Amino acid sequence: MEMLWFWLVSVMIAIYAVADGYDFGAGILHHFVARTDGERRQVLGAIGPFWDGNEVWLLAGGGSLFLAFPKVLASGFSGFYMAMFMVIWSLILRGIAIEFRSHLADGMWRAFWDFVFTFASVLMPILLGAALGNVVRGVPVDQSGYFNIPLFTHFRTTNPVGILDWYTVFSGVFVLLTLASHGALYLAWKTDGPVHERARKIALPMWVLTAVLGGLFTLATAHVNPDIYANLARAPLAWIGLLVFMAGLVAVFLGQARGRFLLAFVGSSAFILGLLAATAASVFPVMLKSTLDPAFSLTAYNAAAGPHSLASGTKWWFIGFPIAIAYFVILFRLHRGKVKATADGKGY
Amino acid sequence: MSDPTFWHRLQFGFTVTYHYLFPQLSMGLALFIVLLKVLARRTGNPGYQDAARFWIRIFGINFAVGVVTGIPMEFQFGTNWAQFSHKAGGVIGQTLGMEGMFAFFLESSFLGLLIWGEDKFSRRIHDLAAWALFAGSWLSGYFIIVTNAFMQYPVGHRIAPDGSFQIANLAAYLFNPWAIVQYAHNMIAAVVTGSFVVCAVGAYYTLRGVHLDQAKIFLKTGAIVGLLASLLVAFPTGDRQGKMVAAHQPTALAAMEGRWNSGTWAEISFIGQPDVQNRRLDNPVRMPGILSFIAYGSFESNVKGLSEFPVEQWPPNIELLYYSFHIMVGLGTIFIALMMLTALQLWRGRLTTSRWLLWILVLAFPFPYIATTAGWMTTELGRQPWLVYGLMRTRDGASHLVHSGQTVFTSLGFAGLYVILGFLFVFLVMREINHGPVPHGAPASH
Numbered sequence: 001m002e003m004l005w006f007w008l009v010s011v012m013i014a015i016y017a018v019a020d021g022y023d024f025g026a027g028i029l030h031h032f033v034a035r036t037d038g039e040r041r042q043v044l045g046a047i048g049p050f051w052d053g054n055e056v057w058l059l060a061g062g063g064s065l066f067l068a069f070p071k072v073l074a075s076g077f078s079g080f081y082m083a084m085f086m087v088i089w090s091l092i093l094r095g096i097a098i099e100f101r102s103h104l105a106d107g108m109w110r111a112f113w114d115f116v117f118t119f120a121s122v123l124m125p126i127l128l129g130a131a132l133g134n135v136v137r138g139v140p141v142d143q144s145g146y147f148n149i150p151l152f153t154h155f156r157t158t159n160p161v162g163i164l165d166w167y168t169v170f171s172g173v174f175v176l177l178t179l180a181s182h183g184a185l186y187l188a189w190k191t192d193g194p195v196h197e198r199a200r201k202i203a204l205p206m207w208v209l210t211a212v213l214g215g216l217f218t219l220a221t222a223h224v225n226p227d228i229y230a231n232l233a234r235a236p237l238a239w240i241g242l243l244v245f246m247a248g249l250v251a252v253f254l255g256q257a258r259g260r261f262l263l264a265f266v267g268s269s270a271f272i273l274g275l276l277a278a279t280a281a282s283v284f285p286v287m288l289k290s291t292l293d294p295a296f297s298l299t300a301y302n303a304a305a306g307p308h309s310l311a312s313g314t315k316w317w318f319i320g321f322p323i324a325i326a327y328f329v330i331l332f333r334l335h336r337g338k339v340k341a342t343a344d345g346k347g348y
Numbered sequence: 349m350s351d352p353t354f355w356h357r358l359q360f361g362f363t364v365t366y367h368y369l370f371p372q373l374s375m376g377l378a379l380f381i382v383l384l385k386v387l388a389r390r391t392g393n394p395g396y397q398d399a400a401r402f403w404i405r406i407f408g409i410n411f412a413v414g415v416v417t418g419i420p421m422e423f424q425f426g427t428n429w430a431q432f433s434h435k436a437g438g439v440i441g442q443t444l445g446m447e448g449m450f451a452f453f454l455e456s457s458f459l460g461l462l463i464w465g466e467d468k469f470s471r472r473i474h475d476l477a478a479w480a481l482f483a484g485s486w487l488s489g490y491f492i493i494v495t496n497a498f499m500q501y502p503v504g505h506r507i508a509p510d511g512s513f514q515i516a517n518l519a520a521y522l523f524n525p526w527a528i529v530q531y532a533h534n535m536i537a538a539v540v541t542g543s544f545v546v547c548a549v550g551a552y553y554t555l556r557g558v559h560l561d562q563a564k565i566f567l568k569t570g571a572i573v574g575l576l577a578s579l580l581v582a583f584p585t586g587d588r589q590g591k592m593v594a595a596h597q598p599t600a601l602a603a604m605e606g607r608w609n610s611g612t613w614a615e616i617s618f619i620g621q622p623d624v625q626n627r628r629l630d631n632p633v634r635m636p637g638i639l640s641f642i643a644y645g646s647f648e649s650n651v652k653g654l655s656e657f658p659v660e661q662w663p664p665n666i667e668l669l670y671y672s673f674h675i676m677v678g679l680g681t682i683f684i685a686l687m688m689l690t691a692l693q694l695w696r697g698r699l700t701t702s703r704w705l706l707w708i709l710v711l712a713f714p715f716p717y718i719a720t721t722a723g724w725m726t727t728e729l730g731r732q733p734w735l736v737y738g739l740m741r742t743r744d745g746a747s748h749l750v751h752s753g754q755t756v757f758t759s760l761g762f763a764g765l766y767v768i769l770g771f772l773f774v775f776l777v778m779r780e781i782n783h784g785p786v787p788h789g790a791p792a793s794h
Contacts, residue, residue: 320450323449
């Protein structure tokens with residue numbers, strides 16, 4: 001049961017990364033791919049009907065983590081206190097920017113919210129990447145199962161560590177680049193005209209850079225947490241994750257070469273899913289690694305809620321999940337086709 | 349002030365109070381939008397469709413602020429109340445997870461369709477989106493109330509050997525009697541807020557002599573729904589809530605009335621200032637028997653005073669609790685009177701010409717917000733000193749490794765951000781109101 005919930009939570013977080021990832025990517029590239037107001041509305045129109053639903057995966061995933069592994073949520077959220085509030089504030093600013101921007105036709109108003117939108121869209125992936133980096137590197141979880149670390153200390157991966165050090169910042173930059181590349185493919189698929197052209201042109205060099213940086217990041221990870229690769233060899237699920245990841249990367253380049261951007265976007269989604277699945281499989285059952293003593297680490301087994309709570313959760317989770325997926329499918333079908341640059345003032 | 353729990357409470361209290369200003373209007377307006385859409389179909393009068401479109405625009409702004417101010421709440425369980433989350437996560441995580449799964453996905457999927465989709469999709473899909481937002485927002489409210497009800501009156505759980513709370517009976521937890529009573533009371537209060545806002549805009553247009561056809565619709569629907577809701581929020585829902593408190597939180601009831609000594613024919617005070625030091629109520633203006641009736645349904649019942657309980661079980665902020673309760677009840681009574689008057693004038697066909705009453709309706713819209721805030725403060729202050737009633741004290745629930753330097757920093761950050769957000773919200777809503785409802789096909793952008 002603990003293992004099942006470890007994977008249910010991981011699946012939701014991975015879906016979140018893919019789904020909100022592309023709208024973060026659109027936000028990162030917003031100023032670059034869209035120059036005129038019509039083009040900017042086109043970018044916002046391409047993510048407008050979806051971004052809020054995408055973000056719900058974070059809240060629903062957080063809710064599942066809460067019920068299944070309350071100790072991990074309690075320890076992690078209070079331990080990363082400062083970073084959590086940067087995440088919260090970024091999400092607030094981003095949501096407001098998307099929803100408020102088009103209420104006024106004023107140029108300064110729109111320029112301001114465009115800036116806020118891009119700013120928050122850049123900050124979020126860096127923070128999410130840093131979070132991933134912290135999970136891989138480990139944190140000073142003590143005997144009671146808690147820790148609390150500042151935003152930064154000396155930027156080295158040794159204690160006293162901060163949330164940001166060279167490795168977690170590297171992780172943040174890698175995730176930023178990955179999601180920007182992911183978003184470029186989404187925009188290339190969902191838009192036409194100049195936005196499509198610019199997204200298409202920038203996607204290829206960005207993906208080459210992502211692949212190179214990914215290789216360097218792998219080396220850095222081996223340096224910071226060598227155990228991960230030792231575990232990788234023993235975890236068959238991690239191999240499947242790596243296969244999905246490689247297949248995704250192939251589809252990314254193949255899709256771009258043939259001008260089939262849906263294929264490329266599916267490829268980049270698989271790339272992210274595979275990467276996260278392989279990471280989850282190779283750290284399992286550890287959820288928060290202690291740098292003080294491996295015995296203090298919070299695992300899927302020692303941090304799980306009671307068996308009856310988990311069983312109760314399973315009852316509704318398997319009803320709710322297909323419904324959520326169904327909404328997703330309906331929504332994409334209703335909004336199928338390319339989003340055009342508009343001048344009539346309707347929509348986002 | 350040096351107590352870290354103080355800052356955790358202040359921050360959570362501030363962010364949750366601010367947040368709830370928005371969902372109450374969302375839930376209230378969602379009902380109005382559905383109602384206007386149904387009336388549009390039934391009567392074939394396009395005015396109702398225009399009215400629905402106008403309120404959907406307000407709803408959109410309001411909902412967006414509700415969403416973004418709701419995000420912190422989900423996180424703050426873990427960031428600020430880590431020990432509580434650790435201990436109670438197996439139970440309250442169920443409903444917080446369900447809220448995401450069953451309510452948020454529904455709302456977020458159909459929100460875009462409702463706000464931007466009228467021109468792009470068929471009327472059926474647009475109506476369906478209105479129903480989806482109504483269902484989603486009201487469902488979301490239920491999951492939150494169940495979570496709160498567990499803190500007020502824990503049921504359906506068992507205590508594991510490590511001291512944590514775990515689900516024993518999911519159905520008992522989900523259908524907690526406290527939750528059902530509180531949900532009814534809370535949702536009808538949201539409808540009161542919605543109807544006062546709808547009435548206020550209708551009265552505002554009438555006084556200015558603009559959008560008169562729409563103003564008539566707003567005043568009519570607002571007054572009828574407002575009267576029903578104002579009555580129902582007091583009887584039976586508020587009354588049942590009071591009896592629930594009397595049965596399960598006797599210290600809260602005594603503190604709400606500033607009552608130190610037990611006795612029959614317990615009086616309710618209309619005015620008075622609790623003097624906790626000397627255990628008395630100053631300058632009381634009261635009526636005997638009413639509190640007994642509110643609590644137990646008969647005038648001569650004995651209602652216990654705080655002196656019967658050890659001081660460490662008393663709610664620590666009796667003064668604020670007392671005033672919160674009295675403000676809520678006082679305003680609730682005024683709402684009934686105002687809505688009866690409004691409905692009477694409507695029935696006599698004189699509402700649109702009663703300028704004095706229209707002025708009152710315009711100026712009355714903030715008061716339901718004050719009443720709901722006071723109501724929640726009564727609930728939450730009355731629960732103290734417990735975080736989970738009778739099982740876990742508030743001071744044992746905070747994140748013990750998070751220091752005040754961190755909490756004060758983030759509290760100030762919220763204060764700044766929310767002031768700006770408040771200005772933006774008022775600015776955008778006032779623009780929509782001044783622009784007014786537009787018939788279908790007219791340019792929506794302005």
